[in-house]
Every structure is written in structure tokens, then in C-alpha cells.
């Protein structure tokens with residue numbers, strides 16, 4: 001099982017504002033869906049605040065095992081497994097036979113899992129946006145960029161973006 005991070009960040013590494021995404025990016029949502037569903041059976045791992053940010057009618061994210069990180073041992077969620085620590089999320093992924101474990105945010109969960117990630121799927125949003133949630137954790141010296149794809153003037157996207165895949169250097 002591979003552990004992969006997927007995130008979108010602006011030029012200042014902002015990822016969120018007021019409990020939500022600070023942009024609408026149709027192309028990125030489509031890619032997110034396709035990658036995290038994949039060909040096999042995958043899991044998505046998210047923080048409790050990111051779970052809460054998904055409208056009820058859209059959660060759990062379909063066709064994926066949803067794992068929500070929380071320190072609340074009494075928390076029970078319809079359609080999602082709750083994990084109290086990072087190793088537990090990984091254990092659930094293995095025991096359910098997942099091919100990929102996708103770390104889908106937010107900032108606390110990206111920080112927690114970054115040392116364990118094999119790949120980062122990064123969408124850089126070419127703008128400086130007002131936001132209250134930042135993820136500064138990626139040291140680009142530690143990663144090799146294997147794919148880089150510019151998406152400019154896309155219909156349904158608030159901003160231009162570049163999608164890159166980063167692989168951890170040996």
C-alpha cells in the first residue's frame with residue numbers, strides 16, 4: 001500500500017479559509033476524484049475539520065474508504081472509520097486491502113502524515129489568496145518533480161494552476 005498526499009496550495013502555501021477551500025477549481029476537483037478513486041480500492045484520510053467541511057450530501061466520499069482522524073474516542077461517523085492516531089489509519093488501510101492511502105488534508109493531517117508519504121500530488125494555485133490555513137511542511141530539496149502540467153484559462157477554474165507529482169528522493 002502506498003501513502004500519497006494530495007493538496008492544492010496558493011503561492012503562499014495557503015490551503016484553506018474559514019473552514020473551506022478558498023477557490024473553485026473544477027479541473028482540480030475532477031483530478032482529485034479520478035486519482036483518489038483510482039483503479040483499485042483506495043482510502044482517503046482526512047482530519048475531522050475537513051470531514052465537517054464536506055456538505056453532508058457529499059460525504060462519505062463515494063467509492064473510497066473514508067477514514068477520519070480525531071482524538072475524540074467517542075466520535076462515531078456515518079460512512080467513515082474514525083482513527084485516533086496515524087498508525088491506526090494505516091492499519092485500517094492495510095486490513096481493508098487498500099491499494100493507496102490518500103492523505104487529503106487539512107493542514108494538521110498533512111503535517112502528521114508527511115514523513116510517511118511516498119508521493120505528493122500538488123496543485124499550485126497561481127495567486128496569493130486571503131486564507132487562515134497554511135501548510136508550510138514541504139521541503140522541495142527532499143522531493144523530485146516527475147510530472148508538471150500547467151492548466152491556464154480553464155473554464156470552471158477561478159485561477160491558473162500547475163499540477164505536479166513529487167516523489168521522495170532516496
Ligand SMILES: NC(=O)c1ccc[n+]([C@@H]2O[C@H](COP(=O)([O-])OP(=O)(O)OC[C@H]3O[C@@H](n4cnc5c(N)ncnc54)[C@H](OP(=O)(O)O)[C@@H]3O)[C@@H](O)[C@H]2O)c1
Nearest residue numbers: 007008016019020021047049050070071105106107108109
Ligand atoms: N487545499 C487543500 O488541498 C485542502 C485539503 C483539505 C482541507 N483543506 C482546508 O483545510 C482546512 C482544515 O484544516 P485544519 O488543519 O484546520 O483541520 P484538519 O487537519 O482537517 O482537522 C484537524 C482535526 O484532526 C484531528 N487530528 C489532528 N491531529 C490528530 C492526531 N495526531 N491524531 C488524531 N486526530 C488528529 C483533530 O480532530 P478532533 O478535534 O476531533 O480531535 C483536529 O481538530 C479547511 O479550510 C479545509 O477546507 C484544504
